[in-house]
Each structure stands twice: as structure tokens, then as C-alpha cells.
């Protein structure tokens with residue numbers, strides 16, 4: 716059996732360093748490159764990488780990914796900062812490299828993926844929904860990629876079910892007091908020393924509330940998802956958004 720030749724970008728970072736160890740420990744993979752900020756992208760082609768795992772920074776990910784797609788290297792992308800415009804740019808790039816696969820996963824932890832799915836299922840049954848995410852204070856972006864994706868999935872489920880806008884009588888508020896709005900869903904970001912990555916989806920209706928909470932307690936929780944992404948992306952051309960597509964959830 717030939718092993719999958721994997722490169723990790725952001726290899727010295729919090730999640731990247733854990734990913735390096737996970738790839739090294741996977742029997743069906745070979746770590747052929749571990750890139751930090753100072754390393755040129757040509758290292759990827761020189762090393763013969765088949766899959767690049769990007770865990771860098773929202774400012775770096777597009778350049779890295781475009782180099783990979785142009786060179787036929789599959790991408791497993793955990794880095795955040797994804798907008799509709801970025802997805803469109805990536806789709807156009809992939810059109811010119813139709814055998815290349817890219818997985819963009821807002822969250823690789825199975826529990827977080829299930830949180831998103833459960834929130835999506837519950838969204839139409841409650842009048843009110845808000846998302847609160849909690850992260851370590853060194854995180855570059857807010858709200859988190861996971862919270863943004865969760866809110867979008869909730870909003871889409873509510874739109875499909877014909878739910879009206881949620882009630883909110885606020886007419887006067889300090890800037891930011893009601894959080895950010897993602898497709899009409901309020902999203903609040905907390906940054907606190909001691910935390911890693913946590914999320915609550917709060918749903919409310921007359922006389923009851925439902926809270927769906929997930930806690931990532933260690934970066935190891937993202938590793939099974941990253942390894943699954945590497946194994947599946949080599950056989951899945953085009954763009955896949957969300958690890959749930961590789962989990963056979965239905």
C-alpha cells in the first residue's frame with residue numbers, strides 16, 4: 716500500500732504542531748513537509764506532497780491554497796476566514812484543475828460537527844436562536860469559523876421552513892451589545908484565558924429553552940477529522956465544505 720504524501724502548513728502553530736504528530740503517527744500517511752511562515756511554497760512541490768493540510772492564518776490561506784490547486788495538490792483546510800467571495804474564487808480555480816479536491820472544514824472535531832447538525836435540526840422549532848462561541852484570547856478572528864457556519868446553517872434551515880424573523884424589541888443598544896448578525900442570527904464571541912474552543916447554541920420558545928453546547932478541551936479532538944479529511948479528499952475532486960460530508964451522518 717502506498718502511503719499518502721502529506722504536508723502541513725502552519726506546522727509550528729497550536730493545531731499545526733498537533734497535526735504534524737498525528738500525520739507522523741498515521742500508518743497510511745507520510746509527512747513529507749512541515750512548513751512555517753518562512754518556508755516557500757515550492758517546498759510542497761519539491762517534496763512531492765499529494766495533500767496539504769492548511770492550519771495557518773486567514774490572511775495566508777488563500778495564497779497557499781491557490782498554489783496547491785494550481786499544482787494539483789489536494790487541500791484539507793482548517794484555517795478560518797472564509798467568505799462567499801473566497802469560496803467563489805476557489806471554485807473558479809478548481810474549475811481549471813478538475814481532478815483536485817479541497818475540503819474546507821470550519822471544525823474538524825466530531826462533536827462540533829454534530830453540534831452544527833443538531834442546531835440545524837432544532838432551528839425551525841424555536842422562535843429565538845442565538846449562537847455564543849468562547850475561545851482562547853490568542854485567536855485571530857471573530858466570530859469563529861464554526862459559529863459563522865453554524866449561524867448560516869441555522870438561518871438556511873429556518874428560511875426553508877418559512878420561519879419569520881425572530882422577536883427582538885431592542886430599540887436602543889450599545890454598539891455590539893446584541894452581537895454580530897450572521898444571516899440574521901445573533902452571534903456573540905467571548906475571548907477568555909483558560910479556554911480553548913467552545914460553543915453554545917441557545918434556542919428558545921414559550922416556556923422552554925434548549926441549549927446545545929460543545930467543548931473542545933484539547934487540540935487532539937481535531938485530529939481524527941483531519942486524518943479522515945486527508946484520506947477522503949484524495950478521492951473527492953472539487954470543493955467540499957464541512958467534514959459532515961465525509962461522516963455519513965444521514
Ligand SMILES: NC(=O)C1=CN([C@@H]2O[C@H](COP(=O)(O)OP(=O)(O)OC[C@H]3O[C@@H](n4cnc5c(N)ncnc54)[C@H](OP(=O)(O)O)[C@@H]3O)[C@@H](O)[C@H]2O)C=CC1
Pocket residue numbers: 724725726727728729730731750751752753770771772773775792793794795796820821822823824860937
Ligand atoms: N477547522 C478546525 O477544526 C480548526 C481550525 N483552526 C484554525 O486554524 C488556524 C490556526 O490556528 P492556531 O493553530 O490556533 O494558530 P497559531 O497562530 O497557533 O498557528 C498558526 C501558525 O501558522 C503560521 N503561519 C502564518 N502564516 C503562515 C504562512 N503563510 N505559511 C505557513 N505558516 C504560516 C504561524 O506562524 P507565526 O507564528 O510566525 O505567525 C503559526 O505558526 C486558525 O484559522 C484557526 O481558527 C484551529 C483549530 C481547529
Ligand SMILES: O=C(O)C1=N[C@H](C(=O)O)C[C@H](O)C1
Pocket residue numbers: 795821822823850854855858859860861862911912913
Ligand atoms: O482558533 C481556534 O482555536 C479554532 N478555530 C476554529 C474556528 O474558528 O471555528 C475551530 C475551533 O473553534 C478552534
